Amino acid sequence: MLQDIINKRKYAENQEPGPSKESKLPRSLYVVENSIDRLIDELVYLEIKTEK
Numbered sequence: 001m002l003q004d005i006i007n008k009r010k011y012a013e014n015q016e017p018g019p020s021k022e023s024k025l026p027r028s029l030y031v032v033e034n035s036i037d038r039l040i041d042e043l044v045y046l047e048i049k050t051e052k
Contacts, residue, residue, distance in 0.1 A: 003044060003047075005040065006041075006044060009040075
């Protein structure tokens with residue numbers, strides 16, 4: 001399930017035209033988004049680890 005979320009986010013990022021999303025966001029929103037990205041990555045890692 002989390003892998004689907006990541007795949008959808010990566011697809012959306014690749015479809016986004018123009019400069020990187022980082023430059024479009026205020027600093028505080030970028031920090032929040034970056035934290036959420038790391039959290040999702042950690043959750044996917046835990047999900048994969050517990051499936052084994």
